[in-house]
Amino acid sequence: NAGVTQTPKFQVLKTGQSMTLQCAQDMNHEYMSWYRQDPGMGLRLIHYSVGAGITDQGEVPNGYNVSRSTTEDFPLRLLSAAPSQTSVYFCASSSGAGVVGTQYFGPGTRLLVL
Amino acid sequence: TQLLEQSPQFLSIQEGENLTVYCNSSSVFSSLQWYRQEPGEGPVLLVTVVTGGEVKKLKRLTFQFGDARKDSSLHITAAQPGDTGLYLCAADNYGQNFVFGPGTRLSVLP
Numbered sequence: 014n015a016g017v018t019q020t021p022k023f024q025v026l027k028t029g030q031s032m033t034l035q036c037a038q039d040m041n042h043e044y045m046s047w048y049r050q051d052p053g054m055g056l057r058l059i060h061y062s063v064g065a066g067i068t069d070q071g072e073v074p075n076g077y078n079v080s081r082s083t084t085e086d087f088p089l090r091l092l093s094a095a096p097s098q099t100s101v102y103f104c105a106s107s108s109g110a111g112v113v114g115t116q117y118f119g120p121g122t123r124l125l126v127l
Numbered sequence: 128t129q130l131l132e133q134s135p136q137f138l139s140i141q142e143g144e145n146l147t148v149y150c151n152s153s154s155v156f157s158s159l160q161w162y163r164q165e166p167g168e169g170p171v172l173l174v175t176v177v178t179g180g181e182v183k184k185l186k187r188l189t190f191q192f193g194d195a196r197k198d199s200s201l202h203i204t205a206a207q208p209g210d211t212g213l214y215l216c217a218a219d220n221y222g223q224n225f226v227f228g229p230g231t232r233l234s235v236l237p
Contacts, residue, residue: 055229056227058224061224115172116170116172116225118171120168
């Protein structure tokens with residue numbers, strides 16, 4: 014099993030550009046989520062999904078869109094990139110929400126918005 | 128949203144020393160997890176604690192959940208350079224998702 018994979022590993026964008034961060038898992042997990050990690054602030058939840066076709070907002074959803082058309086994939090879209098979105102983005106999956114399932118994290122995408 | 132605080136923010140120690148890091152909140156948690164994150168990688172789950180007063184041991188790591196379920200500690204005995212990393216606590220937001228603390232960055236020098 015590859016676990017949770019994320020692409021790209023690094024990306025530089027100009028303000029106003031859009032892009033999609035890809036996330037895929039091969040563990041047949043229903044629960045997937047996107048976090049951003051900034052220095053001194055830990056991980057903050059952007060969006061999450063409890064199954065295909067179901068998504069919900071986390072703590073910091075503004076400027077980001079998600080969709081979940083399959084169990085395996087959970088892409089994160091930046092609609093119009095801003096310098097405040099410079100961060101490291103992590104995707105995670107688990108077999109259930111909360112303590113029901115262990116969260117497995119991908120290796121992250123480091124994004125720089127100029 | 129629960130606010131989690133972690134202390135210390137940074138810790139640098141020599142190999143063989145013992146250390147304790149803390150995770151605190153003014154709110155009661157239903158459960159709490161500890162993760163370790165190495166540079167360039169995602170966090171990896173170390174332990175989940177769910178019962179007030181619970182103590183779990185993972186080799187040289189001892190995790191304790193406070194009786195009131197508002198705080199937790201991680202104690203490392205005889206630290207090794209391989210323990211170096213960012214230690215994150217995360218509190219269960221009533222089964223929907225987790226809220227993470229800012230982390231303690233540990234450096235163990237050989």
